[in-house]
Amino acid sequence: MTGKTLLSVQNLTMRFGGLTAIDNLSLNVPDQAITGIIGPNGAGKTTFFNCLTGFYKPTEGAVTLNHPTKGPIRLADLPSHKVAQTAQVVRTFQNIRLFAQMTVLENLVVAQHNALQKASMFSIAGLLRLPGYRKAADEAIERALSWLKRLNLMDIVNVPAGALPYGTQRRVEIARALCVNPLLLCLDEPAAGLNPKESAELNTLLLHLVQEEGVSILLIEHDMSVVMNVSDHICVLNYGRKIAEGTPAEIRVDPNVIKAYLGEDEDDQPVEKAS
Numbered sequence: 208m209t210g211k212t213l214l215s216v217q218n219l220t221m222r223f224g225g226l227t228a229i230d231n232l233s234l235n236v237p238d239q240a241i242t243g244i245i246g247p248n249g250a251g252k253t254t255f256f257n258c259l260t261g262f263y264k265p266t267e268g269a270v271t272l273n274h275p276t277k278g279p280i281r282l283a284d285l286p287s288h289k290v291a292q293t294a295q296v297v298r299t300f301q302n303i304r305l306f307a308q309m310t311v312l313e314n315l316v317v318a319q320h321n322a323l324q325k326a327s328m329f330s331i332a333g334l335l336r337l338p339g340y341r342k343a344a345d346e347a348i349e350r351a352l353s354w355l356k357r358l359n360l361m362d363i364v365n366v367p368a369g370a371l372p373y374g375t376q377r378r379v380e381i382a383r384a385l386c387v388n389p390l391l392l393c394l395d396e397p398a399a400g401l402n403p404k405e406s407a408e409l410n411t412l413l414l415h416l417v418q419e420e421g422v423s424i425l426l427i428e429h430d431m432s433v434v435m436n437v438s439d440h441i442c443v444l445n446y447g448r449k450i451a452e453g454t455p456a457e458i459r460v461d462p463n464v465i466k467a468y469l470g471e472d473e474d475d476q477p478v479e480k481a482s
């Protein structure tokens with residue numbers, strides 16, 4: 208952790224008609240750390256990500272990314288495709304969104320379409336394969352291979368994504384998001400569908416990304432074996448409101464959290480897996 212705040216959320220509210228999905232949320236997301244976002248189903252976690260990444264325009268409030276070289280960027284001022292490019296805030300989704308028929312490498316290169324499109328001058332240079340476009344295409348492949356190496360995925364470079372085991376597909380999704388060079392990586396339930404061994408491997412990967420690669424992570428997760436083991440800081444939402452914030456040790460014993468989430472009826476309990 209650098210002690211700096213990477214993302215400031217101030218009085219964020221998102222309403223859908225009469226339903227308040229995010230209710231006056233304020234939160235400081237630390238730089239080079241993992242911040243867990245937990246809460247029962249419908250608490251507003253994914254809506255929060257949708258507000259960050261420009262998919263929704265918040266009803267009220269502001270989210271500011273404190274960019275190390277560009278200064279403060281108000282995310283709501285950017286069109287959604289610029290949030291990744293300019294503010295370097297990148298997300299993954301609850302359900303896997305890889306192109307199943309494409310190889311792992313192709314999936315990672317396609318993710319860099321913004322840079323390639325710019326270099327193609329929106330088709331002419333690309334069609335003629337002019338040097339500027341070729342350079343951008345080579346760099347996209349190099350960047351993809353570099354992340355695949357760092358994430359130990361080189362043995363599946365040419366395998367169609369759809370043929371991979373579920374846990375590996377999740378890893379490829381994270382590699383693909385990293386190709387966009389995020390400062391803040393927003394992961395929406397990356398442990399969903401993973402077995403305990405895969406969850407433990409995910410923990411190692413997330414800690415590596417923060418400690419060795421300098422990425423900051425916002426992590427929505429129901430799997431407590433992941434969120435409690437890797438988070439530096441946790442924010443708990445319930446009905447769109449922040450009901451607690453603190454270290455994993457503080458959150459585990461917080462009476463409001465136990466009542467609203469951790470201590471629910473057996474059927475609704477978040478997944479506690481041995482790691």
Ligand SMILES: Nc1ncnc2c1ncn2[C@@H]1O[C@H](COP(=O)(O)OP(=O)(O)OP(=O)(O)O)[C@@H](O)[C@H]1O
Pocket residue numbers: 223226227228246247248249250251252253254255
């Ligand atoms: N586009 C939308 N239109 C109307 N209501 C919405 C919309 N998106 C989300 N909601 C509602 O906002 C509330 C919060 O939903 P959200 O998906 O953010 O919760 P969540 O905490 O991510 O839940 P889960 O853990 O089940 O993924 C829910 O009541 C949901 O039905």
